[in-house]
Amino acid sequence: MTFAASERAALGSLLLELGPDAPTLCEGWTTKDMAIHLLVRENRPDAAAGMFLPALHGHLRSVSEQVGSRDYADIVRQWVSGPSRLSPLRFLDTQLNVGEHFIHHEDVRRAREGWEPRIFGTDDAQALLTVLRRFGARLLRGSEGPVILDPDGAPSIVAAERRGVASYGSDVVRVSGFAGELLLFCFGRKEAVVKVTGDRDRIRFTSI
The missing domain is CATH 3.30.1050 (Nonspecific Lipid-transfer Protein; Chain A)
Known part of the structure; x- marks a missing residue:
């Protein structure tokens, strides 16, 4: 299992364990906001572009609201299963998701008391x-x-x-x-x- 894949699995497990309302280090984001971001980024490139292009901010917000209306556990499990067949990230997991998955895993871990830095091989x-x-x-x-x-x-x-x-x-x-x-x-x-x-x-x- 690649590092990006192992971080995906670990973050997914933690998101499910904590539920949708736990805090994260991303200001204003709960764990549900995090799960929505992760899923939209991978599976809706048309909306994810709104993270960088102001003209598409409204589209990103609309798609995120649609995703957010779903059951939290379903959102997390779909993201853990990996990008859809139509997503360009399906073949670029290692290249694009090492930092994304690690940072957001720590965003959830370190928003809780008692965390310690992890040691990696x-x-x-x-x-x-x-x-x-x-x-x-x-x-x-x-x-x-x-x-x-x-x-x-x-x-x-x-x-x-x-x-x-x-x-x-x-x-x-x-x-x-x-x-x-x-x-x-x-x-x-x-x-x-x-x-x-x-x-x-x-x-x-x-x-x-």
Whole structure:
């Protein structure tokens, strides 16, 4: 089972366990809102485009309301079963869903008391590192000065480097931790377990 698939299964089980009204780290979202988002993203690309295109916001809202009128458990189970045959994500699960499933799994896990960071094996940690390398610098590109991401056991990633500042420069903000924690940090999750050295207020989070 791929990391994306195992995270899908684990998140699905947790959503069913908690029910539709549990909180998440996504502001204003309950677990039902999360389930609706996940299902629409994969199975209604026409509506999912509204996550990025303002002109389609109304269509996204309408489709989400339609999905939300269904039984919560049915929504979750359909999402856990994977993308429909007509969804382009059916063949791109590993490429597109490692970060999505991991982050939203943590959004649900860390909204509860008593959570602890998870420890991942080599293959899963590498999958998370790949996503971090793909998106980390882009998500921090608006920062006021260079930000250096230092994933444990891997080369540094430099974001917002506008003047050729070396990754070992002194006038930088450094963020260190496991790849998954850095990924959560770059996506703006305050609960990420990382160490920040330098002026944290210079960091700006930008959407993809």
